[in-house]
Amino acid sequence: MKTLTLFLMVFFPVWVCGQINTKTISGYVYQSSDKTPLPGVAVQVKNNPKQITLTNAKGYFTITLSANENVLTFSFLGFKKREVTIRKQTSIKVYLDEDSNTLDEVVVVGYGVQNKMSMTGAVSISGKAAGMASQHYMINHHAPQDFNTESYSAISENGFKTSLSNPLSTFSIDVDAASYSNMRRFIQNGQLPPKDAVRIEELINYFQYPYEVPKGKHPIHIQTEITTAPWNKKHQLVKIGLKAKQIATDNLPAANLVFLIDVSGSMQGPSRLGLLKTAFKLLTDQLREQDKVSIVVYAGAAGVVLPATSGNDKTKIKAALEQLEAGGSTAGGAGIKKAYEIARSQFIKGGNNRVILATDGDFNVGASSDAEMQRLIEENRNDGVFLTVLGFGMGNLKDSKMEALADKGNGNYAYIDNMNEAKKVLVNEFGSTLFTIAKDVKLQVEFNPSKVKAYRLIGYENRLLNKEDFADDNKDAGDMGAGHSVTALYEVIPVGVQSKFVKKDDDLKYQKAGSIKNSAELLTVNVRYKNPGNEESILLSHPFIADDDSLEKTSTDLKFAAAIATFGMYLRNSEYLQDFNFADLLTLAKAGKGDDKEGYRAEFIQLIENARLIKSSKE
Structure with missing residues (x-):
């Protein structure tokens, strides 16, 4: 008993001292202009580069300071770096001001080292890069990562x-x-x-x-x-x-575009159909009077929600996009057939005739195999109708299938994970993306x-x-x-x-x-x-x-x-x-x-x- 008492007398003060000499700070980081959370902000103890963490999707962080440390720094690309002195508080709120000059710096952003096995969803990092609009984060909690069904084609690296x-x-x-x-x-x-x-x-x-x-x-x-x-x-x-x-955009040939949009159940969520709608509205803003747009959707069946409409009637096109809702299974084959039928019926000789397919690639009803979908597209590409494939969402992305469809359709494939990417593909690179x-x-x-x-x-x-x-x-x-x-x-x-x-080539008889x-x-x-x-x-x-x-x-x-x-x-x-x-x-x-x-x-x-x-x- 005396031994135990002596042990407690020696050990307990040391243990208490260790607790007293550290302090855990938690808090949230927001964007000053609109008070939205900032995920991916680097939170660091000043003068201690090893003591660093990142804010999560809600802008939340926790970090531990020692007794002689009382200043935290907050860094994020596109925002002014800020220092906060910690006094007696254990919880703080920090607001960062935008500053495009910080693009010349390199800071740690993103979700960092946190384990994200418990959630999934596309994330649009809040903040500005030069020439880009500020974006709010979006996260979809519908699909646990344990059920991840993303698929990629195996790649065997080229050798010498x-x-x-x-x-x-x-x-x-x-x-x-x-x-x-x-x-x-x-x-x-x-x-x-x-x-x-x-x-x-x-x-x-x-x-x-x-x-x-x-x-x-x-x-x-x-x-x-x-x-x-x-x-x-x-x-x-x-x-x-x-x-x-x-x-020049004004000199581009007239466009005959068919928006082929996946509205099946797997497209539910702001990072899928929500982002898709906004992306297509950006594209609509680029259209001219001589351009025309049709909209075909598919879920359990395929249907036309907007017949060929002049690019000048942007309100009508955007209204048709806004009313779309996700639900049902995925009749991808029927949708592509219908889209090509409309594209051919509205064909512009010498123009840009194109189907723009937007999906997570989950074709599970109808012509569902890669081979069937490829043959379907190959049969139509010689008619002068090209294909662009836009991928959305995560946890269910069928990258291998969408890449194959774009390749066979004389087209291109882009993955849209946030609004900045939608702007890059459909606005900044409008001509190179859609005009061959x-x-x-x-x-x-x-x-x-x-x-x-x-x-x-x-x-x-x-x-x-x-x-x-x-x-x-x-x-x-x-x-x-x-x-x-x-x-x-x-x-x-x-x-x-x-x-x-x-390896050394074998000696050849007829070639030296x-x-x-x-x-x-x-x-x-x-x-x-x-x-x-x-x-x-x-x-x-x-x-x-x-x-x-x-x-x-x-x-x-x-x-x-x-x-x-x-x-x-x-x-x-x-x-x-x-x-x-x-x-x-x-x-x-x-x-x-x-x-x-x-x-x-x-x-x-x-x-x-x-x-x-x-x-x-x-x-």
């Missing part, structure tokens, strides 16, 4: 090929960007995306690059550049850029074996073509919209560099390395495209002689593209990512930020910061 045995690399261009916004959604919800949700070419092509516009008779201009691969200093990184001609200026665009690169030992295409795994497909005009390929840019990256192993990724033509050219880029309405392709050729490949002297845009590729390889746990750390990646991304008027590149830097925080929480 020796240029002596395989000098030609052929693929269809891709202007989709859904993978980027989907990846962003995962990270902003505090988790890394599934590796198969990451298509690196879509991450790269989410961003526009100021390539030189075409000046001659061709609607496409080819540009090339080289630098050192940031993840392997012995390797080189070659960027191939295509730029489509730009057309070159179809069936194929790219074939011939590597010079005297300069290139081996190469690998980064991304585009589901766009690869056989070399003979390049000149085959019956082979379908991707399309480019007005003003759009397409970027492809190759990792190159120069001749003379030893690499564990390349010494007989290769010695040319200064590193490679030649060949592009085939068709003008809309024509079925005969046109060939462009662009030889490339490599200059200084140092990373320091390369362009801002290539630095940024290299940073995106590096991050994509990290998310995919790529075996080719030989040298990686977040500090170097952030330095490279910041060096590539450039003139970021819309704030998209600053947002990417935030995602890197978030991913680093997520990773550190698991270590």
Whole structure:
């Protein structure tokens, strides 16, 4: 008993002292202008970088301070940083003022390291990026993550090929960007995306690059550049850029658009049908008198809720959108059939005839298999009606199905996770998203074996073509919209560099390395495209002689593209990512930020910061 009493006398004061010397502070962070909560605000103990947390979806946080710590800092992109001195209170409310100048800073945003297994829903981060309207957060509590049914096609990463045995690399261009916004959604919800949700070419092509516009008779201009691969200093990184001609909105062809909207039960919620309505209203505001819109919906059955209506009658179009409600099963096949019927009946010769499908991709009644849906669309695409697919929602997203539908329909696929993304796709990139200026665009690169030992295409795994497909005009390929840019990256192993990724070619009887033509050219880029309405392709050729490949002297845009590729390889746990750390990646991304008027590149830097925080929480 004496021993126990002595123990309590010694231990208890120490324990009490430990409790007294710490203080837990909780509170909420709001936007000053409209008093709405701010999720993803970084709350940090001043002068103690390890003591940091993030506000949740309701702007709520808790954090512990020691006895000698009494100042908290609050940071969020697009808002003025604020310091709050803690005195006797244990609960506080903090209001942040907007400040677009803070876009030059890098702060931690999103849902951070919190475990979100208990809820799901798309989140629109409250706050401003330059050129974007302030958004309120939206969250959908209807679908527990335990019942997550999202689906993604498996991706087998491209490996190295020796240029002596395989000098030609052929693929269809891709202007989709859904993978980027989907990846962003995962990270902003505090988790890394599934590796198969990451298509690196879509991450790269989410961003526009100021390539030189075409000046001659061709609607496409080819540009090339080289630098050192940031993840392997012995390797080189070659960027191939295509730029489509730009057309002023007033000069765009008349549009015949059919909005095909999923109103099935799975589309319930503000992040699904609610966001969809607002997105289509934004698109409606871009329409002109010569444009016309029809609206088809589908749930248990398909129906027409708005016959062809002039783009000038915006009130009527918006009223039809506003009355939509979700419920029932999903007759996707019937809806697509009806949409194509209307598109053909309203066909504008020489115009932009397009079905815009908006859904979470959950086709479960009627023609439901991927193969059936693809055949349905393939039967109609030759009639000159193209397809755009817009994905909404989370927990139920059928990414693999929607990507396949867009590919087969001579169209593009975007994932809309918040209002900023709706504005980017349907307002900022209106022409490139909806108006095709070159179809069936194929790219074939011939590597010079005297300069290139081996190469690998980064991304585009589901766009690869056989070399003979390049000149085959019956082979379908991707399309480019007005003003759009397409970027492809190759990792190159120069001749003379030893690499564990390349095995020695067997000696050939009829082909000797010494007989290769010695040319200064590193490679030649060949592009085939068709003008809309024509079925005969046109060939462009662009030889490339490599200059200084140092990373320091390369362009801002290539630095940024290299940073995106590096991050994509990290998310995919790529075996080719030989040298990686977040500090170097952030330095490279910041060096590539450039003139970021819309704030998209600053947002990417935030995602890197978030991913680093997520990773550190698991270590």
